[in-house]
Amino acid sequence: MMDSLVLLWVAFCLFFFLFKAQRPKNFPPGPFSLPIFGNLLQLNLENPINDLKKLRLRYGNVYSICFGSRPVVVLNGVHAVKEALVNQSVEFAGRPQDLMINHVTKNEGVVLLNHGPVWRDVRRFSLMTLRNFGLGKQSMEERILGEVSYITSHLEKCAGKSMDPQNLFHKAASNIITTVLFGTRYEHEDKFLQLFIQLFKELSKIANGPWAMIYDTFPVVRNLPLPFQKAFQKFEVLKDAVKDLISQHKMSWVPRQPRDLLDCYLDEMEKREDDSSFNESQLVTLLLDLHFAGTDTTSNTLLTTFLYLMTHPDVQERCQKEIDQVLGEKLQASFEDRHRMPYTQAMIHEAQRVANTVPLSVFHTTTKDTQLMGYDIPKGTLIIPNLSSVLNEESQWKFPHDFNPSNFLNDEGEFVKPEAFMPFSTGPRMCLGEGLARMELFLVLVTLLRHFQFIWPEDAGEPDYSTIFGATMSPKPYRMDVRLRNKRECVIQSQNTTE
Numbered sequence: 001m002m003d004s005l006v007l008l009w010v011a012f013c014l015f016f017f018l019f020k021a022q023r024p025k026n027f028p029p030g031p032f033s034l035p036i037f038g039n040l041l042q043l044n045l046e047n048p049i050n051d052l053k054k055l056r057l058r059y060g061n062v063y064s065i066c067f068g069s070r071p072v073v074v075l076n077g078v079h080a081v082k083e084a085l086v087n088q089s090v091e092f093a094g095r096p097q098d099l100m101i102n103h104v105t106k107n108e109g110v111v112l113l114n115h116g117p118v119w120r121d122v123r124r125f126s127l128m129t130l131r132n133f134g135l136g137k138q139s140m141e142e143r144i145l146g147e148v149s150y151i152t153s154h155l156e157k158c159a160g161k162s163m164d165p166q167n168l169f170h171k172a173a174s175n176i177i178t179t180v181l182f183g184t185r186y187e188h189e190d191k192f193l194q195l196f197i198q199l200f201k202e203l204s205k206i207a208n209g210p211w212a213m214i215y216d217t218f219p220v221v222r223n224l225p226l227p228f229q230k231a232f233q234k235f236e237v238l239k240d241a242v243k244d245l246i247s248q249h250k251m252s253w254v255p256r257q258p259r260d261l262l263d264c265y266l267d268e269m270e271k272r273e274d275d276s277s278f279n280e281s282q283l284v285t286l287l288l289d290l291h292f293a294g295t296d297t298t299s300n301t302l303l304t305t306f307l308y309l310m311t312h313p314d315v316q317e318r319c320q321k322e323i324d325q326v327l328g329e330k331l332q333a334s335f336e337d338r339h340r341m342p343y344t345q346a347m348i349h350e351a352q353r354v355a356n357t358v359p360l361s362v363f364h365t366t367t368k369d370t371q372l373m374g375y376d377i378p379k380g381t382l383i384i385p386n387l388s389s390v391l392n393e394e395s396q397w398k399f400p401h402d403f404n405p406s407n408f409l410n411d412e413g414e415f416v417k418p419e420a421f422m423p424f425s426t427g428p429r430m431c432l433g434e435g436l437a438r439m440e441l442f443l444v445l446v447t448l449l450r451h452f453q454f455i456w457p458e459d460a461g462e463p464d465y466s467t468i469f470g471a472t473m474s475p476k477p478y479r480m481d482v483r484l485r486n487k488r489e490c491v492i493q494s495q496n497t498t499e
């Protein structure tokens with residue numbers, strides 16, 4: 001009996017030491033981790049934000065956890081995030097290369113490309129094109145305003161009733177990015193748009209779910225016929241749809257007269273015949289990447305904004321007053337108008353802060369052995385910039401736990417942007433769609449607030465501000481009452497105020 005117990009104990013110790021996650025020497029501290037699972041069982045994987053917050057209280061702004069046997073460093077608070085992503089920008093600008101999503105996308109596109117010349121080239125091309133230097137005659141602003149007019153006419157039909165805005169915003173955000181990428185907008189009932197959105201949703205669910213975690217943690221299971229194989233199949237269907245689109249586009253493409261980002265890419269491919277950064281396979285994944293990165297993020301931010309505007313009618317009214325005053329009888333808002341709308345600007349930034357849309361950023365890795373705040377971090381370490389911890393950091397905000405545009409206003413009522421405002425992250429990998437997203441948010445919100453009043457339905461009970469965690473965070477589904485504002489009255493009111 002005693003012999004068996006001793007044997008069992010030895011076996012247990014052996015198992016423990018063989019499979020225990022090893023933190024490197026002088027690595028950031030963190031909780032005790034179990035063999036095989038690391039700290040995964042100690043985190044609420046449905047929404048780990050609160051667990052990460054507790055670990056920060058215990059271990060400080062730079063700590064580590066283990067995903068299986070893989071040590072991961074979590075950065076918290078504005079100083080640690082800036083120290084890594086800005087002051088040591090190259091060292092912290094890598095992306096993991098061995099997760100399920102890397103294998104699905106074959107490390108093409110831009111979001112998941114590792115730091116290096118190909119990423120730099122593709123990022124520069126995408127940024128230049130999105131900055132309107134390459135989009136031909138129709139400006140980015142016109143493209144956005146075109147879609148805004150569809151949202152407005154849809155909401156006009158809903159006036160006097162309550163509606164669920166989720167689909168409307170999602171399809172509008174998707175259409176804005178497809179007009180920029182392919183020069184095409186789709187009717188909201190269009191089969192192609194619906195297939196695209198559905199496949200992205202399913203792919204994202206698998207990529208952020210437990211099966212992806214199992215794939216990433218236990219390499220031996222990767223070839224087994226388990227549910228994560230569906231991610232590979234769905235991505236192939238998406239790629240085939242985009243390949244068709246590219247073939248159709250090529251038929252009407254006139255070199256050096258670009259209509260959209262796809263045309264610009266074809267021009268670039270022609271210019272750089274032998275350049276491995278620019279080829280058709282890379283183009284397919286780049287288009288999918290940009291579409292994916294630009295849809296959920298923007299639509300979830302809009303959803304959060306309307307939730308808070310409805311439940312803070314005083315803030316809504318103050319924005320409307322300012323918008324009426326500045327726009328007067330002008331037919332459409334322009335992005336330039338933002339400089340004369342400090343309160344509305346502050347409201348939009350505050351909505352982005354509370355929306356916390358990409359709470360854990362996109363994971364980074366270290367590109368070489370480095371040091372951070374006295375700790376040693378080896379090359380290839382997975383880094384999680386916890387943006388949520390920055391956007392809610394008590395020492396950085398006047399009202400960290402409320403929805404209050406004053407977080408972005410100084411004593412003179414002017415718009416100011418604190419350094420802890422980083423919903424787009426920071427450093428060389430920061431969101432490359434920031435300009436587009438900011439223009440979209442401004443033009444959509446200003447136009448809708450000018451035309452409509454949004455009211456929390458009387459029978460909807462207490463508003464629920466809790467969020468659904470994912471690669472992008474969203475509010476729980478809700479309905480909103482839409483009322484037409486009396487435009488004539490708005491104009492007269494704004495004239496009276498200016499007089």
Ligand code: HEM
Nearest residue numbers: 111293294297298357358362424425429430431432433437
């Ligand atoms: C409110 C809307 C948006 C938010 C909050 C947001 C946020 C983010 C964040 C946090 C990252 C990770 C940065 C990092 O790794 O440090 C990111 C990356 C990225 N975003 Fe956005 N994003 C938004 C809209 C868009 C749009 C409209 C596009 C489309 C053009 C876009 C394209 C990208 C791309 C391509 C990357 C990867 C950049 C790289 O790896 O170099 N995003 N975004």
